[in-house]
Amino acid sequence: MSTFIDDWGELLWKGIIETFQMTSISLIIAILIGVPLGIAVVLTRPGQLLANRVVYQILNIMINIVRSIPFIILLFFIIPFTKYIVGTTIGVQGIIVPLVLYTAPYIARLMESAFLEVDQGVIEAYKAMGMKKRQIIWHVLLREARPSMILGLTLAVISLIGATAMAGLVGGGGLGDIAYRYGFQQYKTELMYVVVAMLIILVQIIQTIGNRWAARLKRN
Template sequence: MSEQMLEILKNGIWETLYMTVVSTAFSYLFGIPLGVVLYITDKKGICQNKIINFVVGIIVNMIRSVPFLILLVAILPFTRFIVGTTIGSNATIVPLVVAATPFVARMVESSLKEIDFGVIEAAKAMGSSVGQIIFKVLLPEAKPSLLLGGTISLATILGYSAMAGFVGGGGLGAIAINYGYYRYQGEIMWITVALLVVIVQLFQEIGLHLARRVDKR
């Protein structure tokens, strides 16, 4: 393989990591509050509210049911508005965040559902406010599960980021498509796929290890 190709792959790895990590971070920034809202407004929740729960639930489901490639194209104007361009890594982050936030919200919701309800009741009985229950009970108690969910989200977002290669996004996905698919360099395609596998594996191992270390159960 040429010196040049190695340089391209190196860049690809870097771009993929950048897109994935930044998108995941933003998805959690928006997804955690959404997940918490879904959880606490649900029936039996600490802030039951049928209307909010229904509306947020519908929006989350709607975005989740749009195929990522369609979403990517559909929100191009929005992407241009946010980052000023529609190609490259930064332009990929916008649709990635839009697509992954509802996914993350559901992941967070399901992590919160694992918490023993008695613990929340005990907190209530001790005179905790809703905010105190969220920040001192729900999120800390769900931490190991949230971390595990985080690794799953990372792997999913990584997969999405590779798809963005089709419409001018950067990263390993773009290399696989541009060199492997359009120029029939199968070898390059397999190398990028192998690299993606290694990255997913790394994320998974690190996540599992972290979750196990912080879990005091």
């Protein structure tokens, strides 16, 4: 065990830091895009507060197009765009753009589902009381949907971690890069097993935190 730590401990720690960087930066940007996009899709649906069939169809088609592309294909498909935006296609910096494009539409769909779970009767009641649409969106829709939003974002984080692991195929860094370059290509199977175990533990921790947070919000 001590020999393994001496040989691979520094590399694994670097991989953990890179995975955290890729996940956190991509998640923040994807939330800033995906949550408003999910709100817009819900509000512009027929029968909703800001119903607009044209806008709804455009947003719906855009989300479906991006979500239909597997991440590994998206990685290679947008290489010119990634290089134009950040100046590189490798490392943590080079993988942020495809991670955001992959995650933001996924978050939008998750948020759409969360908002649609809100009881329409509650919204109608506040409309009848004369509350403005902006206030209904902020104080009713977002508030009532919080538990489902947290569960949705938990799924998004787990999906994002899986995507960062695949990023190792294009030199994206992180634990996936270690598993691929050293575990697979150099036949260091014990290293691959350790990386897989670390990813499993990480996912379990995130899912547990998300479940408990959502349950607490639901009780409140």
